[in-house]
Amino acid sequence: MNHEPAPDAPDLSATAAPRRRRAATIRDVAQAAGVSTATVSKFLNGGQRFTREVEERVAQAVRDLGYSSNPMARGMITGRTGNVGIVVLDVRNPHFTSLIRGASRPAAEAGLNLLFADIAEGLAPELPTLQALSRRVDGLIVSARLSDEALAWLGTSDMPVVYYGGPPAQQDCSSVGIDNRAAAAMLGRHLRELGHRRLRYVGFSGARWSQERWLGLQQAFEGSGAELHRHDVAEASADEGERIASEVLLGADAPDAVVAYNDLIALGLLGQTQALGLSVPRDVSITGFDNIVYGRYTSPALTTVDSGSEQTGERAMRRLIARIGGDPAARSGHELIASRVIVRGSTLGRPAVSRGEGRTR
Amino acid sequence: MNHEPAPDAPDLSATAAPRRRRAATIRDVAQAAGVSTATVSKFLNGGQRFTREVEERVAQAVRDLGYSSNPMARGMITGRTGNVGIVVLDVRNPHFTSLIRGASRPAAEAGLNLLFADIAEGLAPELPTLQALSRRVDGLIVSARLSDEALAWLGTSDMPVVYYGGPPAQQDCSSVGIDNRAAAAMLGRHLRELGHRRLRYVGFSGARWSQERWLGLQQAFEGSGAELHRHDVAEASADEGERIASEVLLGADAPDAVVAYNDLIALGLLGQTQALGLSVPRDVSITGFDNIVYGRYTSPALTTVDSGSEQTGERAMRRLIARIGGDPAARSGHELIASRVIVRGSTLGRPAVSRGEGRTR
DNA sequence: TTGTACGCGTTATCAT
DNA sequence: ATGATAACGCGTACAA
Numbered sequence: 001m002n003h004e005p006a007p008d009a010p011d012l013s014a015t016a017a018p019r020r021r022r023a024a025t026i027r028d029v030a031q032a033a034g035v036s037t038a039t040v041s042k043f044l045n046g047g048q049r050f051t052r053e054v055e056e057r058v059a060q061a062v063r064d065l066g067y068s069s070n071p072m073a074r075g076m077i078t079g080r081t082g083n084v085g086i087v088v089l090d091v092r093n094p095h096f097t098s099l100i101r102g103a104s105r106p107a108a109e110a111g112l113n114l115l116f117a118d119i120a121e122g123l124a125p126e127l128p129t130l131q132a133l134s135r136r137v138d139g140l141i142v143s144a145r146l147s148d149e150a151l152a153w154l155g156t157s158d159m160p161v162v163y164y165g166g167p168p169a170q171q172d173c174s175s176v177g178i179d180n181r182a183a184a185a186m187l188g189r190h191l192r193e194l195g196h197r198r199l200r201y202v203g204f205s206g207a208r209w210s211q212e213r214w215l216g217l218q219q220a221f222e223g224s225g226a227e228l229h230r231h232d233v234a235e236a237s238a239d240e241g242e243r244i245a246s247e248v249l250l251g252a253d254a255p256d257a258v259v260a261y262n263d264l265i266a267l268g269l270l271g272q273t274q275a276l277g278l279s280v281p282r283d284v285s286i287t288g289f290d291n292i293v294y295g296r297y298t299s300p301a302l303t304t305v306d307s308g309s310e311q312t313g314e315r316a317m318r319r320l321i322a323r324i325g326g327d328p329a330a331r332s333g334h335e336l337i338a339s340r341v342i343v344r345g346s347t348l349g350r351p352a353v354s355r356g357e358g359r360t361r
Numbered sequence: 362m363n364h365e366p367a368p369d370a371p372d373l374s375a376t377a378a379p380r381r382r383r384a385a386t387i388r389d390v391a392q393a394a395g396v397s398t399a400t401v402s403k404f405l406n407g408g409q410r411f412t413r414e415v416e417e418r419v420a421q422a423v424r425d426l427g428y429s430s431n432p433m434a435r436g437m438i439t440g441r442t443g444n445v446g447i448v449v450l451d452v453r454n455p456h457f458t459s460l461i462r463g464a465s466r467p468a469a470e471a472g473l474n475l476l477f478a479d480i481a482e483g484l485a486p487e488l489p490t491l492q493a494l495s496r497r498v499d500g501l502i503v504s505a506r507l508s509d510e511a512l513a514w515l516g517t518s519d520m521p522v523v524y525y526g527g528p529p530a531q532q533d534c535s536s537v538g539i540d541n542r543a544a545a546a547m548l549g550r551h552l553r554e555l556g557h558r559r560l561r562y563v564g565f566s567g568a569r570w571s572q573e574r575w576l577g578l579q580q581a582f583e584g585s586g587a588e589l590h591r592h593d594v595a596e597a598s599a600d601e602g603e604r605i606a607s608e609v610l611l612g613a614d615a616p617d618a619v620v621a622y623n624d625l626i627a628l629g630l631l632g633q634t635q636a637l638g639l640s641v642p643r644d645v646s647i648t649g650f651d652n653i654v655y656g657r658y659t660s661p662a663l664t665t666v667d668s669g670s671e672q673t674g675e676r677a678m679r680r681l682i683a684r685i686g687g688d689p690a691a692r693s694g695h696e697l698i699a700s701r702v703i704v705r706g707s708t709l710g711r712p713a714v715s716r717g718e719g720r721t722r
Numbered sequence: 723t724t725g726t727a728c729g730c731g732t733t734a735t736c737a738t
Numbered sequence: 739a740t741g742a743t744a745a746c747g748c749g750t751a752c753a754a
Contacts, residue, residue, distance in 0.1 A: 023496075025747055036725045041749055050723070071497050072436040073747035076730045081433065083476070083497070091461050092654070097452045101479065104452075108485045113497060115444070116477035118462065124469045135384075135432050136444070136474060238658065267658045274660070293453070294655040297599065297628045299635070386731055397741045402733060411739065434731030437746045 024065035032061035044069070083115045084320060085137040087130065089145070090120040093236070093264060094292035095309045099164065102313025103141060110321050112138070121235070126150040134159050139320045141313075144168040144175060145208045160323040162316045166209050167334045174323060176316040176335040178307050183339040184213035187259065187287060187305050188220025190341050195350035196257040196285060197226045200248050202269065204236040204261040213289065217259060227253070236261060241268025249273060249284065256284055256350055263288035263295050263304055270298055270346065281348035291342050300345025308337040385426035393422035405430070444476045445681060446498040448491070450506070451481040454597070454625060455653035456670045460525065463674025464502060471682050473499070482596070487511040495520050500681045502674075505529040505536060506569045521684040523677045527570050528695045535684060537677040537696040539668050544700040545574035548620065548648060548666050549581025551702050556711035557618040557646060558587045561609050563630065565597040565622040574650065578620060588614070597622060602629025610634060610645065617645055617711055624649035624656050624665055631659055631707065642709035652703050661706025669698040 030037040035054055042048040043058050050058075061067070075081050086103055088096040100116070107114055115137050117129050127150050134140065139160035144167060146154075151168050154161050163175035191199065201217055203210040210232075218228055231248055233240040241260060245268070248258055258273075260266035266288030273280055280286050280300055288295060288304040295302030315335055322330035391398040396415060403409040404419050411419075422428070436442050447464055449457040461477070468475055476498050478490050488511050495501065500521035505528060507515075512529050515522050524536035552560065562578055564571040571593075579589055592609055594601040602621060606629070609619055619634075621627035627649030634641055641647055641661055649656060649665040656663030676696055683691035 026749090027747080037748080038725060038750075039723085042724095045749085048723095054723085068492070068496060069749095070437075070747050072433040072442065073730090074749075075433040076431075076437065076732095076747080077749045079730090091458045091465075092455065094453065094455070097458055100452050100477075101481075101484075104479050104484055108490075111493075113494065114477050116461075116475050118465050120462075123462075123465055129469075131429070132472075133474065135429060238654065267655075271658050293599065294628070294658065297632050297655065298658050299660045387733095388731075398732080399734085399741060399743090400739090403740090406733090409739090415740085431731050434746090435733075437731080437748095438733045440746085 023070070024067040026067070026069065028065055029058065029061045029067045032065060033057040080138050081136055082111065083113045083137045084317070084324075085115045085117065085133040085140045085142075087117045087119060087133070087140065087142040087146075089118075089143055090236075091118045092120075093262075094294065095262065095290040095307070098292075098309035099313035099316075102310035102315075103317040104313075106314055106317040106321060112321070127153060130154065139324045141316045141320055144177065145206070160320060162320045162323065164312050164316045166212075168208075172332050174319055174330055174332050174334075176312050176319060176337060178312075178337050178339040180209040180212040181216035181219070183289075183305050183307065184216025184259075185220045186216075186339070186341050187289075188217040190303075190343065191257050191259070191285065191287070191347065192220055192224055192226070193349075194257075194285070194347060197224070197350070198253060198255045198257070199226055199228045200255040200258045201228065201230045202241070202244060202248060202258060202260045202265055203230055203232045204265070205232045205234060207236065207261065210261050213259075213261065229255070233261075233265060236264055238264045238268035238271075241265035241270075242272040243268075245269050245272035246276060249276060249278060254284070257347070258284060258286050260286070260288050263290045263292040263302060266302055266304070266346075267294065267298065270302065281346050285347040287347055295342075295344070298346075303344045303347040304342050306340050306342050308339060312337050384431070385428040387428070387430065389426055390419065390422045390428045393426060394418040441499050442497055443472065444474045444498045445678070445685075446476045446478065446494040446501045446503075448478045448480060448494070448501065448503040448507075450479075450504055451597075452479045453481075454623075455655065456623065456651040456668070459653075459670035460674035460677075463671035463676075464678040465674075467675055467678040467682060473682070488514060491515065500685045502677045502681055505538065506567070521681060523681045523684065525673050525677045527573075529569075533693050535680055535691055535693050535695075537673050537680060537698060539673075539698050539700040541570040541573040542577035542580070544650075544666050544668065545577025545620075546581045547577075547700070547702050548650075549578045551664075551704065552618050552620070552646065552648070552708065553581055553585055553587070554710075555618075555646065555708060558585070558711070559614060559616045559618070560587055560589045561616040561619045562589065562591045563602070563605060563609060563619060563621045563626055564591055564593045565626070566593045566595060568597065568622065571622050574620075574622065590614075590616070594622075594626060597625055599625045599629035599632075602626035602631075603633040604629070606630050606633035607637060610637060610639060615645070618708070619645060619647050621647070621649050624651045624653040624663060627663055627665070627707075628655065628659065631663065642707050646708040648708055656703075656705070659707075664705045664708040665703050667701050667703050669700060673698050 026037045026040050030040045040058055043050055071082055117133055119126050119129055126147050130150055141162050144163040144165045155171055164177055166177040167175045201214050203214055231244055233244055260269055266286055270286050278284055288302050291304045291306035295304050319330050387398045387401050391401045401419055404411055432443055478494055480487050480490055487508050491511055502523050505524040505526045516532055525538055527538040528536045562575050564575055575591055592605055594605055621630055627647055631647050639645055649663050652665045652667035656665050680691050
């Protein structure tokens with residue numbers, strides 16, 4: 001019944017791929033235990049009980065042969081891959097690594113593997129990556145700021161998806177993230193209370209919610225008589241923050257506070273501001289967004305907004321798992337993560353009139 | 362021949378998992394094109410050519426039905442999953458994210474998906490994670506500093522593996538990494554030339570090559586009359602660097618330079634040193650290891666050793682791909698990545714006799 | 723309680 | 739040049 005390879009099989013060493021030792025199959029276990037494959041299968045995952053004697057023999061055979069079921073063969077039957085995909089926009093951004101970290105634990109608990117894709121710049125084209133991924137996973141966690149094309153495709157597919165960062169446009173779907181506008185408004189109020197009057201926002205044109213943060217900032221300063229200007233960078237990186245620093249700081253009307261779209265931009269901005277001979281926060285306050293851990297190690301340390309990156313990942317994964325399990329409640333709805341302003345040394349109060357005189361409170 | 366589901370299938374809406382729309386199979390395509398499944402298969406990936414007419418019909422059917430092959434079914438017969446696993450020790454460490462980034466591109470080029478696992482502390486047990494992963498991938502990229510248990514298991518399995526960080530103990534295997542001892546010696550020589558004489562090394566007991574770096578450091582100071590002391594932290598993190606700072610710096614015999622096992626520890630050390638009222642680098646020089654990008658944004662910026670994280674990931678993936686392809690040359694051998702000292706503001710020369718007098722060169 | 727047999731979607735072999 | 743069909747390893751309805 002078992003097709004043993006002939007002892008004198010033709011030499012295969014010339015074939016391209018090395019022949020892998022065949023792993024034990026459910027049939028091997030059944031044979032070793034003297035039962036049928038059905039018995040083995042039911043015992044191992046059906047949860048059905050058998051006579052003490054049979055269970056013992058099967059368990060022993062499994063141990064002896066080091067058997068574990070072939071996920072592909074199982075997947076063909078069950079329609080499940082046992083994998084979930086997570087797509088990030090840049091693994092090197094600590095915001096995303098925290099997100100991944102947050103998603104890892106519930107995934108591991110549910111016995112799901114993480115199929116990971118980074119679609120930063122030239123790394124991989126969004127749509128094909130998504131399409132390839134979707135054949136190998138039971139569900140996806142993706143950024144809500146994918147291309148419209150990618151979003152549209154996901155909308156038509158019936159793959160369980162949870163978006164992070166915010167709800168994607170108008171779709172009826174499931175998402176987890178902060179209220180970008182409200183969070184930015186909180187940060188804005190902090191700056192307003194500190195007496196700032198000449199603001200710059202360094203946005204990131206690639207992010208859908210850069211605009212929301214800008215609106216939140218404006219909202220916070222409504223009626224204050226403060227001036228708000230906006231710049232945009234093409235990539236949310238420290239390098240871009242460095243590059244745009246002189247444009248932002250050395251213009252005709254120098255700002256007394258700069259709000260960056262995220263902490264990476266803020267980091268570059270902070271370094272370059274000091275390189276330009278300005279003092280932070282005495283000459284200008286600088287803030288970021290996301291609360292990446294490295295904002296603590298600059299000097300001054302970076303004031304920022306905690307966007308709950310890790311919690312976002314965790315909640316997104318839990319939602320996805322529920323969704324994969326068929327929970328109808330998880331099919332749609334936006335879950336809000338609480339955000340809060342983290343005040344550190346890079347922001348400082350301004351005296352009512354003159355400038356750069358140190359703390360006011 | 363084709364078993365179409367009956368139009369009036371029993372209602373399945375009560376079953377736990379939502380019924381997923383069935384994707385088009387190769388049989389659907391074959392039927393639509395009026396050819397056999399064999400023809401479709403060969404045309405799509407065998408590379409075999411057919412009459413213009415047949416190819417046209419097949420291509421059309423594929424387009425119409427949005428067909429793409431089922432990776433699980435394909436894997437059953439080819440024995441390939443199309444995935445490679447990458448196991449990191451902590452996603453939040455930028456060293457590892459750079460490694461992942463480096464590995465991503467060649468993987469994508471080869472059409473391989475990345476199955477990712479983070480085995481930081483309590484996140485996931487090493488061996489079971491590895492075992493689960495190994496059934497779902499064609500090869501693995503793992504740290505050479507896994508547990509002995511995990512390493513031993515990998516040794517007996519015939520899964521293609523490439524280790525990063527250095528060669529694991531004594532095994533005959535394939536690995537990519539730097540020469541930790543030599544790299545540390547380079548850094549040591551830099552410090553020696555700067556006139557440092559009271560050194561501290563903050564090692565990480567969990568890393569196999571922390572010891573090698575310590576040896577390299579000692580080697581650099583051989584015959585210099587300098588004192589070298591060693592501390593150890595239990596986790597390679599900024600928090601641990603902070604925690605151990607006072608012990609390292611405020612002892613009876615204060616050091617004039619501290620070398621940390623990696624940049625994260627150095628970051629914590631740097632911050633806390635300044636919090637303790639010491640000036641870096643005037644009172645004490647501090648260096649890290651790995652050249653994570655955030656070392657540029659502290660002040661002073663962190664002197665470190667570039668360990669080629671991204672290049673390591675890239676080379677490891679290329680080796681793995683060769684190994685999966687059956688290239689016998691990739692079966693074993695240690696590939697060395699060049700490392701270099703990155704001198705920044707956190708190290709400063711010491712005058713021959715007195716201390717803390719500023720630059721000597 | 724246990725076993726048989728079929729089907730999942732694909733590729734490879736062999737026949738035409 | 740094209741087609742029929744046997745695997746691949748598993749889960750499960752159904753038969754015993």
